[in-house]
Amino acid sequence: MKTLLNQADIKKGVEKLAQEITDHYGERPLTIIGVMTGCIIFMADVIRLLEMPLRVGVVQTSSYDGVDRGRLKINSEMMPDITGRDVLLMDDIFDTGHTLKEVLRLMDELNPTSLKSAVLLSKTGRQEVDCSPDFVVFDIPDEFVVGYGLDYEDEYRNLPFVAALEPADIQSVVK
Ligand code: IMP
Ligand code: MG
Numbered sequence: 001m002k003t004l005l006n007q008a009d010i011k012k013g014v015e016k017l018a019q020e021i022t023d024h025y026g027e028r029p030l031t032i033i034g035v036m037t038g039c040i041i042f043m044a045d046v047i048r049l050l051e052m053p054l055r056v057g058v059v060q061t062s063s064y065d066g067v068d069r070g071r072l073k074i075n076s077e078m079m080p081d082i083t084g085r086d087v088l089l090m091d092d093i094f095d096t097g098h099t100l101k102e103v104l105r106l107m108d109e110l111n112p113t114s115l116k117s118a119v120l121l122s123k124t125g126r127q128e129v130d131c132s133p134d135f136v137v138f139d140i141p142d143e144f145v146v147g148y149g150l151d152y153e154d155e156y157r158n159l160p161f162v163a164a165l166e167p168a169d170i171q172s173v174v175k
Contacts, residue, residue: 001163018049029053038092097129
C-alpha cells in the first residue's frame with residue numbers, strides 16, 4: 001500500500017483541528033459524538049487536546065445487506081442526550097456524504113443548541129449530498145484508504161498512518 005499521510009502529517013492536522021475547535025467553542029461545554037467504528041483513533045487523539053468541559057458519545061452506522069443493500073442503518077442507543085447542547089459530530093471520512101447527512105438529520109431532530117461536524121478526510125469529487133462538514137482536516141484524492149481507524153473488511157484500522165490500498169492488499173485480506 002501507498003502512504004498518503006504519515007504520523008507526523010496526522011499529528012499536525014489533528015493539532016490544527018483541536019485549535020480550530022477551541023477557537024470556535026471557547027470554554028463552552030461541548031458534546032462530541034463519534035461515528036463508530038472509523039472515528040475511534042481520530043476522536044481519541046482530538047479530545048485529548050481539548051480543555052473545555054467535554055462529554056463524549058457514539059453512534060453506529062451500517063448498511064443493510066440483501067434487498068435493502070446500501071440503505072443506511074443508524075444505531076443511536078449509545079448516544080447521550082444532546083437536547084440543548086452544543087454538539088460536534090466526528091467521522092473518519094466524508095465520501096458520498098450520505099452517512100454524515102443522515103446522522104446530522106437524526107441528531108437535529110433532538111434539538112441541540114448547535115450542531116456541527118468534523119471529519120479527518122474528505123474525498124475529492126465523490127460528494128452526492130448538498131451539505132459538507134464544517135471542519136475537514138485533509139482533502140484526499142479518490143482512492144480507497146485505510147489506517148488510523150479506517151478499515152477494509154474490518155482490517156487495517158490499527159495502522160498509525162493513512163494509506164491507499166493497492167490491488168495486492170485487497171487480495172491478501174483473509175475473509
Ligand atoms: P459516505 O456515506 O459515502 O460518506 O461514506 C462514509 C463511510 O464509508 C465512512 O464513515 C467510512 O466508514 C466508509 N468509507 C468511505 N470511503 C472509505 C475509504 O476510502 N476507506 C475506508 N472506509 C471508507
Ligand atoms: Mg464509518
